[in-house]
Amino acid sequence: MQTKNNKLAVLKEPTLAEAAVLIERAFAQRHTLLVAGNCHVHYDGRASSTLENGERFIIVKSDGSLLVHRPTGYEPVNWQPAGGVFTVEVNDDKLEIQGIRSKPHERVKVTFNEVLLVSALSLFDAGEFLLHASEDDMHRAILLKPSLFEEGFKPISWEKHVEPGFIDIYGEDKDGRLVIVEVKRRAATKEAALQLSKYIEPIKAKVNRPVRAVLAAPSLGKDVQRLLVTLGLEYKVLDPKDCALVLKKSGTSKLESFFNSQ
Template identity: 30%
Template sequence: MRVVIAECRVDYSGRLDAHLPRAKRVIMVKADGSVLIHSDGGSYKPLNWMSPPARLTEVTLDEMDEEEGVEQRWEVNSTKTDDRLVIRLFEVFDELNVDLGIDPGLTKDGVEAHLQELLADQIETLGPGYRLVRREFPTAIGPVDIMARDADGASVAVEIKRVGGIDGVEQLTRYLELLNRDPLLAPVTGVFAAQTIKPQARVLAQDRGIRCLVLDYDAMRGMDDSDSRLF
């Protein structure tokens, strides 16, 4: 990772043209070839950037650059398109080069995988007498998060989301249509389980005969004792 804090002017040409006037900014050059120009605001989004694969070259200054006081001129060219990012640096305030190595990736707390694991371990959250058949039950269009059987032995497919929206209901609907073609499983009912379920998704699920279940993540992790609550 190369990070340069500099006063610069930036011109982008290609599928669209864009211009950043002269100002102090942060330029990030990543190992994957991407180049991002940030200001001191605007949250995480860069003002302009070049996506990888790209090639950065420091080119010779022309007469106009020298007259304007440009110290360095970088050209970043996409290797797949004609897009080009030209960065003119007037003054470099600081520069840092660090090898960040291989990133292990982001681990989120409470995402679907952890909810699936918790619900599989606490399958009677679905109701008394429920038993787990398996997690990631395979189908021709992808795995169902949890396949279970209710107290009467009927098959139940469970789709788990952190935030339950209409897309999740549609996904479970497709699974149910496919699973109900299997005479060894049919009839299969569905449960749409999430930490929060959007009102439109709840209406759609109920219209299709799918039960909605709100999961209390903290309680399932043993971090919230519901018996000790006042409300």
């Protein structure tokens, strides 16, 4: 079966010769190839390995990378990075797909004695990958880059225990005032504002200086701004995507350094 726009070609339970024709065409046109069936895999390169016969599927991508997958698990049981050159041939009632890379030299050979499915796909993907952060990730991002929250902010701790619960971030602003920060990943609700207000008095009872309480979230829900004003609380815009980028660039080393210094 082949679609009218030549984006997809599929063979179900083909002969080995029929499968080889479509596979060879996919290699020539740099299409993404999927082959499912009973196969044996041998690899030489970074190490040497043999995978005995079993029903599994392989994916050869347009960049010359190869993945061998079992029916279960998300990780490939064998793989080869991009840059491989692939060939296919049928010998002695077996279909053999071979991929070779030169730098470093490595070779993978997949031998099918039965092919259940062959699919060749012409795919295009230029979409940008957008990484989003959880609330815990947002806490970590503020610790790594306090200016995400506010210029001059100095974190002291996170998940600080007080009688009503745990304060997400606890720190000090540039004027020496203590700051209680409640972080929300989505639009902050009235419940979040009320939760934050419960932390103020226990903190004020222990310190002899001004205390600010700030709700940090990408946006506010309906009528939350009015409630914040009534309760004497503040709001700061905090975008999960900005937090995710900080984590992506910084890794975990700076975060470990932060905790080791406390």
